[in-house]
Amino acid sequence: xxxxxxxxxxxxxxxxxxxxxxxxxxxxxxxxxxxxxxxxxxxxxxxxxxxxxxxxxxxxxxxxxxxxxxxxxxxxxxxxxxxxxxxxxxxxxxxxxxxxxxxxxxxxxxxxxxxxxxxxxxxxxxxxxxxxxxxxxxxxxxxxxxxxxxxxxxxxxxxxxxxxxxxxxxxxxxxxxxxxxxxxxxxxxxxxxxxxxxxxxxxxxxxxxxxxxxxxxxxxxxxxxxxxxxxxxxxxxxxxxxxxxxxxxxxxxxxxxxxxxxxxxxxxxxxxxxxxxxxxxxxxxxxxxxxxxxxxxxxxxxxxxxxxxxxxxxxxxxxxxxxxxxxxxxxxxxxxxxxxxxxxxxxxxxxxxxxxxxxxxxxxxxxxxxxxxxxxxxxxxxxxxxx
Amino acid sequence: xxxxxxxxxxxxxxxxxxxxxxxxxxxxxxxxxxxxxxxxxxxxxxxxxxxxxxxxxxxxxxxxxxxxxxxxxxxxxxxxxxxxxxxxxxxxxxxxxxxxxxxxxxxxxxxxxxxxxxxxxxxxxxxxxxxxxxxxxxxxxxxxxxxxxxxxxxxxxxxxxxxxxxxxxxxxxxxxxxxxxxxxxxxxxxxxxxxxxxxxxxxxxxxxxxxxxxxxxxxxxxxxxxxxxxxxxxxxxxxxxxxxxxxxxxxxxxxxxxxxxxxxxxxxxxxxxxxxxxxxxxxxxxxxxxxxxxxxxxxxxxxxxxxxxxxxxxxxxxxxxxxxxxxxxxxxxxxxxxxxxxxxxxxxxxxxxxxxxxxxxxxxxxxxxxxxxxxxxxxxxxxxxxxxxxxxxxxxxxxxxxxxxxxxxxxxxxxxxxxxxxxxxxxxxxxxxxxxxxxxxxxxxxxxxxxxxxxxxxxxxxxxxxxxxxxxxxxxxxxxxxxxxxx
Numbered sequence: 001x002x003x004x005x006x007x008x009x010x011x012x013x014x015x016x017x018x019x020x021x022x023x024x025x026x027x028x029x030x031x032x033x034x035x036x037x038x039x040x041x042x043x044x045x046x047x048x049x050x051x052x053x054x055x056x057x058x059x060x061x062x063x064x065x066x067x068x069x070x071x072x073x074x075x076x077x078x079x080x081x082x083x084x085x086x087x088x089x090x091x092x093x094x095x096x097x098x099x100x101x102x103x104x105x106x107x108x109x110x111x112x113x114x115x116x117x118x119x120x121x122x123x124x125x126x127x128x129x130x131x132x133x134x135x136x137x138x139x140x141x142x143x144x145x146x147x148x149x150x151x152x153x154x155x156x157x158x159x160x161x162x163x164x165x166x167x168x169x170x171x172x173x174x175x176x177x178x179x180x181x182x183x184x185x186x187x188x189x190x191x192x193x194x195x196x197x198x199x200x201x202x203x204x205x206x207x208x209x210x211x212x213x214x215x216x217x218x219x220x221x222x223x224x225x226x227x228x229x230x231x232x233x234x235x236x237x238x239x240x241x242x243x244x245x246x247x248x249x250x251x252x253x254x255x256x257x258x259x260x261x262x263x264x265x266x267x268x269x270x271x272x273x274x275x276x277x278x279x280x281x282x283x284x285x286x287x288x289x290x291x292x293x294x295x296x297x298x299x300x301x302x303x304x305x306x307x308x309x310x311x312x313x314x315x316x317x318x319x320x321x322x323x324x325x326x327x328x329x330x331x332x333x334x335x336x337x338x339x340x341x342x343x344x345x346x347x348x349x350x351x352x353x354x355x356x357x358x359x360x361x362x363x364x365x366x367x368x369x370x371x372x373x374x375x376x377x378x379x380x381x382x383x384x385x386x387x
Numbered sequence: 388x389x390x391x392x393x394x395x396x397x398x399x400x401x402x403x404x405x406x407x408x409x410x411x412x413x414x415x416x417x418x419x420x421x422x423x424x425x426x427x428x429x430x431x432x433x434x435x436x437x438x439x440x441x442x443x444x445x446x447x448x449x450x451x452x453x454x455x456x457x458x459x460x461x462x463x464x465x466x467x468x469x470x471x472x473x474x475x476x477x478x479x480x481x482x483x484x485x486x487x488x489x490x491x492x493x494x495x496x497x498x499x500x501x502x503x504x505x506x507x508x509x510x511x512x513x514x515x516x517x518x519x520x521x522x523x524x525x526x527x528x529x530x531x532x533x534x535x536x537x538x539x540x541x542x543x544x545x546x547x548x549x550x551x552x553x554x555x556x557x558x559x560x561x562x563x564x565x566x567x568x569x570x571x572x573x574x575x576x577x578x579x580x581x582x583x584x585x586x587x588x589x590x591x592x593x594x595x596x597x598x599x600x601x602x603x604x605x606x607x608x609x610x611x612x613x614x615x616x617x618x619x620x621x622x623x624x625x626x627x628x629x630x631x632x633x634x635x636x637x638x639x640x641x642x643x644x645x646x647x648x649x650x651x652x653x654x655x656x657x658x659x660x661x662x663x664x665x666x667x668x669x670x671x672x673x674x675x676x677x678x679x680x681x682x683x684x685x686x687x688x689x690x691x692x693x694x695x696x697x698x699x700x701x702x703x704x705x706x707x708x709x710x711x712x713x714x715x716x717x718x719x720x721x722x723x724x725x726x727x728x729x730x731x732x733x734x735x736x737x738x739x740x741x742x743x744x745x746x747x748x749x750x751x752x753x754x755x756x757x758x759x760x761x762x763x764x765x766x767x768x769x770x771x772x773x774x775x776x777x778x779x780x781x782x783x784x785x786x787x788x789x790x791x792x793x794x795x796x797x798x799x800x801x802x803x804x805x806x807x808x809x810x811x812x813x814x815x816x817x818x819x820x821x822x823x824x825x826x827x828x829x830x831x832x833x834x835x836x837x838x839x840x841x842x843x844x845x846x847x848x849x850x851x852x853x854x855x856x857x858x859x860x861x862x863x864x865x866x867x868x869x870x871x872x873x874x
Contacts, residue, residue, distance in 0.1 A: 106874055151715065154715075155718070157667065
């Protein structure tokens with residue numbers, strides 16, 4: 001134990017010696033809240049506001065009531081656009097054509113052909129196109145109902161089936177888009193924060209010939225590996241906790257009530273998150289050490305480990321594309337933790353057992369990695385990176 | 388008071404079901420049960436519950452009754468904002484049954500605060516007092532003019548509860564018990580129509596438990612509910628004026644009032660019998676139009692803006708002998724059970740709390756009008772003549788002076804609670820403001836501008852500080868002038 005302590009304090013000292021590098025390691029913790037804040041603001045703006053849309057309407061004078069209906073839905077003719085936005089709206093060029101015989105056809109009860117023309121592929125156009133379409137349809141339906149009723153027909157006949165939809169989602173769900181972002185950032189934090197320590201303590205020390213000296217001492221390779229793992233994990237964990245705290249504070253500055261949403265992290269969720277993320281921090285550091293030790297040079301180690309930190313981004317993305325995912329993904333490292341975090345934020349009950357099984361599985365993988373590393377470090381070839 | 392006539396005349400009222408599932412525990416006194424559930428018309432889960440209260444608050448150990456309620460939980464679960472209790476109209480509307488409609492109107496409010504909907508005792512699933520025998524009337528073939536006091540007695544015979552406890556003050560005690568059971572120290576109230584009367588009584592009974600109040604279409608304690616003749620005629624008069632001001636309406640119906648009066652004379656002579664295609668079944672049927680049916684159908688349209696737009700066209704066509712548009716309106720009034728009035732509770736409350744206070748000459752003066760005549764009061768006389776009465780706790784029906792921030796709203800075109808009623812309540816309240824919405828009828832919050840004002844008021848609790856500029860943009864009333872629509 002004394003040997004381990006000495007090794008561990010040596011690793012920690014080295015890790016925190018370079019303050020600038022350490023701050024860089026915590027970038028994720030500072031970046032995540034900023035990203036969450038900015039993205040939330042944008043999401044709220046898009047969801048809450050129905051900003052006025054300006055459409056090139058020709059023949060508006062033939063259908064004043066329709067024009068009023070559109071205006072009620074915040075859709076206006078191009079003539080009302082303010083000069084500052086004029087160029088943008090003219091470029092979008094969403095057009096509506098109202099025929100001259102609009103009123104004649106309306107009174108005659110024949111169909112009126114109104115044309116909506118735009119570039120449907122442009123993302124910025126889609127919500128406007130949908131609004132114009134919905135507005136015209138609702139106006140059309142309203143007239144249809146009136147015509148039926150004034151002919152002495154029960155308007156309820158137009159709705160033979162009333163589909164009552166019932167959503168079983170818990171009503172108290174947190175703002176999903178924020179919790180999804182936070183989940184991914186936390187996983188990133190676990191992989192990113194310990195990264196520099198993991199590379200430096202393995203591939204770095206090898207190039208500085210420190211590793212060789214270390215292994216010449218009368219300590220087991222297992223203790224050396226464990227000390228390095230714990231040091232990297234400690235930094236990773238600090239990064240994760242920092243991400244969690246700063247993000248929660250940042251979310252407090254976003255007025256989610258506009259969306260009718262809320263985000264709060266109670267003690268229970270926070271503790272569950274930590275229980276969930278501690279094994280992941282160990283796993284991430286072990287994986288990084290493993291690849292760094294296996295690399296021949298510092299440069300190679302950097303490249304290999306950089307690929308590893310893409311995992312927490314790729315795995316959740318892959319999961320979101322899968323509708324029917326195999327059971328083992330519930331336990332596998334990263335995917336298991338990600339799925340549990342999703343449930344935690346949604347307010348769905350998360351069993352202690354699931355938490356335990358996923359954690360145990362991750363720990364098991366970490367142990368195997370550590371064992372292999374300790375074994376391999378006994379070989380001169382690995383220590384000196386000889387081929 | 389909204390839509391009261393359609394249920395009063397027993398127009399095809401099927402009891403509305405709310406798809407809730409209850410795991411019923413054995414009820415003990417003052418016990419509350421609450422759980423997640425789905426209610427009709429709302430996709431997301433809400434909370435449903437029952438509170439067991441004494442039937443008679445003076446004898447809390449005797450019979451009990453389960454008060455049904457629904458909570459629309461705020462999206463924002465921070466619980467920062469005071470919950471709002473919705474007090475329904477009628478008397479006799481069941482708030483929980485109207486959940487989906489209320490949510491549509493109050494979606495902005497619900498984002499940040501819970502909305503509590505209670506079935507007032509005697510409505511909905513809180514021992515709803517429905518006159519089932521009224522349902523046998525056919526919308527088209529039957530006329531309700533020959534309803535007799537025997538029908539009322541038959542209805543009364545169905546009830547096996549002590550009706551004297553089904554009054555406004557006990558309903559308020561239930562509401563306040565629920566507030567307490569939900570651990571809400573102070574609550575925000577929204578009352579619409581008769582719900583404003585309930586809110587005013589609540590303010591007299593438990594002022595210390597109320598944070599703020601919204602009174603929408605006020606039934607002041609100083610005015611008896613039931614005198615709808617003059618107010619209805621006023622609303623009709625405004626419709627005539629607005630039609631004259633509207634170019635298209637004026638051109639299409641230059642002699643609207645003359646035609647209406649001629650139509651009344653026609654039905655007064657004898658009920659019209661027209662063979663029409665049954666609006667729902669499509670088979671030939673006899674559409675019988677008495678004066679009562681004509682007036683009550685048109686009067687109902689005056690309550691809401693979508694209904695008002697049809698009135699000139701329907702009158703004109705009926706005058707010309709085409710009764711199909713009228714049949715279309717009658718068809719529309721049937722079958723919508725969510726806002727139905729529980730006639731048993733309606734009569735029970737009004738026959739004790741309001742009817743006895745109206746003097747004979749007031750009834751006569753009210754009937755002297757050019758629109759509804761005495762139609763609105765005929766059923767009061769019929770029902771209240773035989774309905775048992777109870778002792779009213781009059782001390783709670785005094786003009787309200789409680790110092791609670793209050794926003795009062797009236798629709799200018801309202802046929803039952805005109806803006807002058809709002810003024811009466813506004814006068815006695817120390818911290819209130821009365822806002823009249825130009826192009827609105829009964830229940831003002833159905834307009835988007837008004838609901839914004841309510842939301843702002845509930846947040847700031849200062850009626851004077853409300854920014855009411857959106858009222859200016861409200862457009863004039865418009866009407867249907869052609870069977871295929873208006874441009």
